[in-house]
Amino acid sequence: MTRIGSSSLDVLPLALGGNVFGWTADRDTSFEILDAFHAGGGDFIDTADGYSAWVPGHSGGESETIIGEWLATRKPSNVVVATKVSQHPDFKGLSAANVRAAAEASLKRLGVDTIDLYYAHFDDVSVPLEETVAAFGDLVADGLVRYTAVSNYSAARIREWVGYAQAAGSALPVAIQPHYNLVHRGDVEETIVPVAEEFGLSLVPYYALASGFLTGKYRTTDAAGQSSPRAGGAAKYATAQGLAIVDTLEQIGRGHEASIAATALAWLRAKPTVAAPIASASRVEQVADLLASTRIDLTADEIARLDAVSEWSPAKV
Template structure:
């Protein structure tokens, strides 16, 4: 287990992404995935109130509702659930009243009395940051939320959030959820140093680059792949990207684990990272995620992957 920031949340060093629940994984498949993850020691689940509003016929909140059903049916002990606000069609943005209403709706769908970790999903330039920070602080004061966090914020805005929270005397964020993986390392220039300096744990999403870092996509042509993310993943399959896959494959074989597990292990080894987020739409994929949380790379292996991934794909 590993500690999130300055909190008392001890979590498995990988978060199970709930974005697929109710989308590419129906209720039964989602229950199987959650059961296997928990049986393997997993206790950290990440979702958002907007998952999966993009699916025709969905309204948002489908993932939270499935997780809530699973929590009620299984009553697992020590599970940490993180969710987010700002993108649900009925609760867009981060105005104070909206944050409150969205949190109450998430609590109802999850069937819990308190949200363990509540993220501002995307920055809201239309709402003064002071208003948003105060609203999140009030949720903690009122007991609806244990800890707060931010996702998809710039380093400058994260620093401003922390400063404002201190000035207002309200709860400070304990975590940052950024886009971070072996083919997307830009945050190492600004967000990572800030996170380390402020003891803000990193919980990266797209940890497997939309599936590219599983090794399934070896061509920039997505034809033949049925995954909804195939087009995004295959864009990384350039000569440089495939070189990363080859190195992951070699290192993974030395540890007896998959390419995906090795990519997750690399991310876990980076400064500030407490638990990458990865999702599974099929039960068979869960073991790779669990391996990624249990595999520790050597310093030389991390350095090798650092060197081969010193490349930023164009237009990513």
Template sequence: MTQLGRSDLDVLPLALGGNVFGWTADRDTSFAILDAFTAGGGDFIDTADGYSHWVPGNHGGESERIIGEWLAARRPSGLTIATKVSTHPEFPGLSAANVRAAAEASLKRLGVDAIDLYYAHFDDASTPLEETVTAFGELVSAGLVRNIAVSNYSAERIREWVSISQDAGIPLPVAVQPHYNLVHRNDVEESIIPVAEDFDMSLVPYYALASGFLTGKYRSTDAAGSSPRAGGAAKYATQHGLKIIDELEEIAGRHDASIASVALAWLRAQPTVAAPIASASRVEQVADLLASTRLELSSDEVRSLDAVSAWSPANA
């Protein structure tokens, strides 16, 4: 188990991504995935109010609604539920009124009394940061949100958020959710991790498996005829990307583990990372995700993955 920042949230070091619920996983499949995840010890579920408004016929909130129906049907205990605000078509941005209305809508869809971890999903330059920070603080004061977090914020803006919170006596963010994985490292390692270390925040990285590339499934940049997410994964199948897959495969063989499990274990070994986010569109994918939480890489294995995935202009 791992603690998220300064919070009292203690979770298995893996978050199940809810972005596929209502998209590539229908209601029944989503229920089966959630059942398998929690049966295997998983207790941290990540979603957002905007998931999955981009799907034809959807309006946003589908993932939260499915999770809420599952929670009502199963009544599990001890789960940590994280969601986000700013991308639902009815509640875009981070104005104070919008943050409050979106939070109340998320609570209704999820069927919970309070959100364990509430993220500002994307920075909103059109709203003064003081207004957004104050709105999040008011949600905590009202008991609607237990902990505050930020996603897709620059290091400078996170520091501004912290400064405003400190001056106003508002609880600081306990987690940061950046795009971070073996094929997307530098921005996070150079700027976000130092901020997290300074303010005792945990990283909960998304795209932990690079849209599926770090499962080893995609060995070509040609994704024609593949799944809806394949294009995002196949773009990494460059010479550099495939060298990373080869190294993952070699280490996986030594541990009798999957490539995906090793990629997630590498993330867990990075400074301030508490729980990578990974999603499953099929129930049989869940076992490999959970296996990553029990896989401990040696320091030599971590260094070898660091070396093969190191960014340089030639690899850009």
């Protein structure tokens, strides 16, 4: 188990991504995935109020609704649910009134009294940051949210958030959710990790498997020709270096009797400040492989090999 930042949230070091629920996984399939994840020891579920508004005919909140129905029927114990605000079509942005209304809507869809971990999904520069921070603090004070967090924020804005919260004596964030994986390291390791270390925040990275590229599904540079809804996102990683990363993951994984995907997640889990990578499954058969990553402890030499093959050039100061 791992502790998320300074919170009391102890979770298996893997978050199940809920972005596919109601999108590439229908309700029944989503229930099967959630059942398998929980049966395998998984207890951390990540979603957002905007999932999956991008699907034709959807209005947002579909993922939260499915998770809420699963929670109501299964009544699992000790499950941590994280969700986010700012992207639902009816609750855009991070004004104080919107944050409150969106949280109340998420609580209703999830069927819970309190949101365990509540993220500001994307920075909203149209609203004074002090107003947003105060709104999140009020949610904690009023018992609607246990802990707060930020997603897709710059290092400078995270520092500002912490400063406002400290000055007001309100809830401090406990986690950061950045885009971070073996083929997308630079900005996170240069700027976000130092902030996380400074303030005792945990990273809960999304796109941990690079839209499926780090599963080994795409082994040539013509990934764009794949028919999967996420293949386009994976195509940009199918470079010479990207394929070398996948080859190295495969080689190291053999020594642990582990898949490419599980090994990629194990590398991410081993990085400083990372508490739990987020990975999603569209089929129940994929869940065991994701859970296997929590039982893989890469050696220092193996981590160094993956660091070297995925090396990036730091920005010039």
